[in-house]
Each structure stands twice: as C-alpha cells, then as structure tokens.
Amino acid sequence: MRVVVYGGKGALGSTLVNHFKTKSWWVCSIDLSENPEADVNVVVKGANLQEQAANVNSEIEKSGIGAEKFDAIFCVAGGWAGGDAANKDFVKNTDLMMKQSIWTSVISANVAAHHLKEGGVLTLAGAEPCLEGTSFMIGYGLSKAAVHQLTASLAQSGGGLPTGAVVQCILPKTLDTPMNRKFMANADFTTWTPMSYITEMFTKWAEDPSSRHPNGALVKILTIDSITTETVV
Amino acid sequence: MRVVVYGGKGALGSTLVNHFKTKSWWVCSIDLSENPEADVNVVVKGANLQEQAANVNSEIEKSGIGAEKFDAIFCVAGGWAGGDAANKDFVKNTDLMMKQSIWTSVISANVAAHHLKEGGVLTLAGAEPCLEGTSFMIGYGLSKAAVHQLTASLAQSGGGLPTGAVVQCILPKTLDTPMNRKFMANADFTTWTPMSYITEMFTKWAEDPSSRHPNGALVKILTIDSITTETVV
Numbered sequence: 455m456r457v458v459v460y461g462g463k464g465a466l467g468s469t470l471v472n473h474f475k476t477k478s479w480w481v482c483s484i485d486l487s488e489n490p491e492a493d494v495n496v497v498v499k500g501a502n503l504q505e506q507a508a509n510v511n512s513e514i515e516k517s518g519i520g521a522e523k524f525d526a527i528f529c530v531a532g533g534w535a536g537g538d539a540a541n542k543d544f545v546k547n548t549d550l551m552m553k554q555s556i557w558t559s560v561i562s563a564n565v566a567a568h569h570l571k572e573g574g575v576l577t578l579a580g581a582e583p584c585l586e587g588t589s590f591m592i593g594y595g596l597s598k599a600a601v602h603q604l605t606a607s608l609a610q611s612g613g614g615l616p617t618g619a620v621v622q623c624i625l626p627k628t629l630d631t632p633m634n635r636k637f638m639a640n641a642d643f644t645t646w647t648p649m650s651y652i653t654e655m656f657t658k659w660a661e662d663p664s665s666r667h668p669n670g671a672l673v674k675i676l677t678i679d680s681i682t683t684e685t686v687v
Numbered sequence: 688m689r690v691v692v693y694g695g696k697g698a699l700g701s702t703l704v705n706h707f708k709t710k711s712w713w714v715c716s717i718d719l720s721e722n723p724e725a726d727v728n729v730v731v732k733g734a735n736l737q738e739q740a741a742n743v744n745s746e747i748e749k750s751g752i753g754a755e756k757f758d759a760i761f762c763v764a765g766g767w768a769g770g771d772a773a774n775k776d777f778v779k780n781t782d783l784m785m786k787q788s789i790w791t792s793v794i795s796a797n798v799a800a801h802h803l804k805e806g807g808v809l810t811l812a813g814a815e816p817c818l819e820g821t822s823f824m825i826g827y828g829l830s831k832a833a834v835h836q837l838t839a840s841l842a843q844s845g846g847g848l849p850t851g852a853v854v855q856c857i858l859p860k861t862l863d864t865p866m867n868r869k870f871m872a873n874a875d876f877t878t879w880t881p882m883s884y885i886t887e888m889f890t891k892w893a894e895d896p897s898s899r900h901p902n903g904a905l906v907k908i909l910t911i912d913s914i915t916t917e918t919v920v
Contacts, residue, residue, distance in 0.1 A: 502735070502782070503778060503782045503785075504778055504779055504782050507778040508778075538800075538840075538845055538847035539796040539797055539799065539800040539840075539841055539846060539847030539848065540800035540801065540847035540848075541847065544793075544796075544797055545736060545737055545740040545741075545793060545794070545797055546737055548736070548793050549735070549736045549737050552736075552785065552789065556785065560777075560781050560826075560829075561778070563772040563825075564772055564777055564778055566772065567771075567772040567773035567777070568773065584836060586839060587836065587838075587839030587840040587841075587842060587843045587903065588836075588839075588840050588843075589840045589841070589843035589844070589845040589846040589847070590845060592796075592837060592840045592841070592846070592847075593793075595836055595837070595839075595840050596789065596793075596833040596834070596836045596837045596840070597833065599832050599833055599835070599836030600789075600829040600830065600832055600833040600836075601829070602832070603817060603820065603821075603828055603829045603831075603832030603833075604825060604828075604829045605820075606819060606820030606828075607771075607772075607820040607821050607822045607825045607828050607829070608772055608822070609820060610820045610821075610822035611822070612771055612822040612823060613771050613772060613820070613822040613825070614771035614772030614773035614774065614777070614822070615772065615773075670820065
C-alpha cells in the first residue's frame with residue numbers, strides 16, 4: 455500500500471504513520487515538520503492557501519512520488535481554538551481554524567484529484583458537534599462545517615475524484631490523545647475514542663473497499679463505556 | 688436608522704445603500720472601494736483576515752461612528768467562482784470564495800458583537816444550493832456552508848451578539864443583477880429574485896423586529912413565475 459498522511463506529525467497522524475510502517479506500507483507524511491518514520495516527507499511551506507497548495511503539489515512532482523498513484527490519502531490535520539464572536543481572539547482563532555481544517559482539506563482534495571488511485575479512499579476530518587451551531591468555538595465550527603460540505607461535493611459525480619474513489623469524513627467527539635489527557639485530566643476517558651480505533655478503521659478502509667461507508671459519508675465515531683461505534687449521519 | 692452594508696459597492700449592496708438613503712437612513716458602506724452615496728465609507732485593507740478585521744475595527748473606532756450603535760448590519764459581500772477538485776483553478780477559486788464569503792461574514796459578526804444595538808439585526812449571505820454538495824463549484828459551496836453554520840452559532844445564547852439581537856441568513860438562488868443578466872442572458876428571468884425584494888425585506892427586518900424570522904433562521908428565498916417567497920429551512 456502507498457498512502458499519504460496529511461498531518462503526519464500530529465498526535466493522530468504520527469500514530470497512523472507508525473502503524474502503517476509496522477505493516478510495511480509506503481508512507482508519505484505531509485505536515486509543517488518532518489516525521490522521520492515516514493518514507494517521504496513533504497514539508498508544507500507558504501503563507502497562504504495558494505502558496506501551500508502549489509508547494510505541496512510541486513514537492514510531489516519533484517520527488518517523483520506522484521508517478522505512482524496513492525491507495526489512500528488520510529487528512530488528519532487540525533487543531534482546536536474556541537471563542538464566541540465577541541471574544542478578543544475571535545478573528546485570530548477563526549483564521550487559525552480555517553488554516554488548520556479547511557486549507558488542509560482543500561489541499562488533500564486537490565492531491566486526491568490528481569494522485570489518488572481509481573477506487574482509492576480519501577478521508578477528511580470533521581467534527582460531530584459542528585453538525586449544529588457551536589457558539590463557544592465559532593471558528594472551529596464553521597471550518598468543520600465547510601469540511602462536511604466539501605465531503606458532499608467530492609462524493610458527487612463530477613466532484614473531481616478519480617473513478618471509483620470514495621471520500622469518508624470522520625466525525626469523532628474527543629480522541630484519546632496525550633494533549634487531551636493533559637488538558638482535560640479530569641474528563642471521563644471512557645467516552646474518548648482511542649487512536650487505535652481510527653488506525654484500524656483506516657487500515658480496513660485502505661485494504662478492503664467493501665468495508666467503507668457509502669461515498670460521501672459523514673461517519674460519527676462515538677465512544678460510550680469504552681465501546682466505539684460508527685454511525686453514518 | 689443607522690445601518691451598515693458590508694459589500695456596499697456590489698450589485699445588491701449599492702442597491703441597498705441607494706434604497707436606505709431614499710429613506711434618509713444613516714448608512715455606512717464597508718467594501719474594497721468607496722460608495723459615494725453612503726454617509727461613511729470603510730475601505731477594507733489588508734492581505735489576510737486578521738489584517739482586514741483589524742483595519743475595519745480601527746476605522747470604526749477612529750471615525751467615531753461606532754460610538755452610537757447600529758440598528759442593522761447587512762452583509763451582502765460575495766462572489767462566485769466554480770470548479771471541481773481537479774480543476775486547474777480549484778485552489779485559487781476556493782481561496783477567493785473563502786475571502787469573499789467567510790472573511791466578510793466573520794468580520795461582520797465581529798462588528799455586530801461590538802457595535803450592533805441590543806435587539807438589532809445582522810444578516811449574512813448564504814446560498815440555497817450549498818445545503819447539499821456542490822461538485823461544480825466546490826469552493827463556493829464550502830464557503831457558504833461555513834456561513835450557514837456560523838449563523839447557527841451566532842444565534843445560540845453565548846454566541847456573542849448583543850442581547851435580543853438576531854441573525855438571519857438569506858439563501859437566494861439567483862438574484863436579478865445586471866451581471867447575471869449579462870452572463871446568463873438566455874436564462875428564465877421569472878425564476879430570478881429581484882433585488883427590490885431583498886431591499887424591502889431588509890428594510891422591514893430593520894424597522895420591525897416582529898417581521899423577522901426566528902433567530903438563526905436560514906431563509907430560502909425562491910422565485911417562481913416572478914413570485915418570491917421566504918421559507919425558513
């Protein structure tokens with residue numbers, strides 16, 4: 455398998471890279487810094503969306519890694535910042551959320567359109583709470599809502615993905631990451647989704663097309679009493 | 688009445704400014720260039736969202752117009768560009784759509800949080816087709832979807848708007864503007880919404896709070912056989 459992890463240096467991303475390497479898959483990490491475990495690193499440069507996209511595309515061309523198509527592209531880049539419209543950091547945080555969620559998803563879609571195999575899979579990262587209004591984290595909410603709608607567009611015929619390729623958008627609630635453990639030390643961890651659940655789900659989706667949800671699915675991933683389930687919205 | 692038109696130099700925006708001036712309202716236009724009919728112009732400067740927001744906020748402070756609160760803020764900025772994920776202009780057009788729709792809406796929300804009167808009204812510009820996937824205009828679709836979700840967040844208690852203020856997001860299909868007449872000369876104009884409908888609706892919403900839809904409404908504006916109706920999604 456030849457796969458791309460966008461956000462391959464983050465908590466979930468580096469877990470994915472590590473897992474795929476234990477399976478001897480060829481892995482390309484795209485992120486702001488290198489993940490030494492990956493076979494190839496594309497380090498994103500550029501001050502705006504167009505520069506970043508041009509940089510990622512030209513790195514893929516230059517390195518020659520795009521000559522052979524990818525089986526899967528997993529976009530797990532993201533971040534979190536809160537604030538309502540009156541918050542002093544409202545615009546700054548919204549700007550950051552757009553960069554971390556929308557820009558990365560748009561570039562992933564663009565890379566998928568040109569370099570994903572026919573019948574391959576692209577995953578994007580949405581968020582369950584953003585199916586509704588999210589007054590205490592407005593920038594985060596609108597960015598994830600954009601990713602949800604992008605998923606619907608890409609799944610339509612004429613969306614630009616290769617023939618037979620599908621897009622799946624995962625909507626977890628809280629992932630059990632070291633940072634979340636640190637900042638929410640008193641939370642109920644039995645409602646948090648283990649990263650191993652996501653890595654196994656993604657592995658299955660890459661290896662077995664029949665395991666995927668319908669094209670364009672928004673896949674809610676909920677954990678209750680340490681049991682995780684997938685539900686298509 | 689003291690009102691702000693964000694996008695006051697565009698087709699719909701200048702129609703609004705003109706209409707409000709016939710009613711002797713005080714009008715501030717925010718746009719990339721001046722509208723001479725407006726009482727005050729804020730000309731947006733800045734290469735990114737944070738700079739533009741800081742510029743608009745500081746112009747409002749400097750000019751002293753923010754000392755008295757606004758009755759209404761109408762954000763009608765926007766534009767259109769198409770393309771699927773494989774289109775050569777996909778990233779460029781998506782970038783433009785985010786600037787024209789998301790940035791302007793976010794800055795409007797920010798201005799509303801600080802300068803709208805209690806019980807005032809903020810309108811944002813959504814789009815009916817973007818309630819679903821929009822494969823042939825992906826950047827436009829995800830940007831408008833972000834505006835729809837922003838509306839839901841702002842309407843929640845704790846969204847940051849002043850007490851009693853409401854947000855309404857209009858979802859027209861095609862407005863009967865000179866540019867649309869030019870570029871779609873053979874379309875069926877009986878399905879296009881006249882700009883006068885929007886100006887009258889906004890006038891009513893500003894003057895009479897009881898004429899507004901529920902807070903956070905996504906208001907579909909559909910014209911069939913030259914008859915226009917409003918439906919809350």
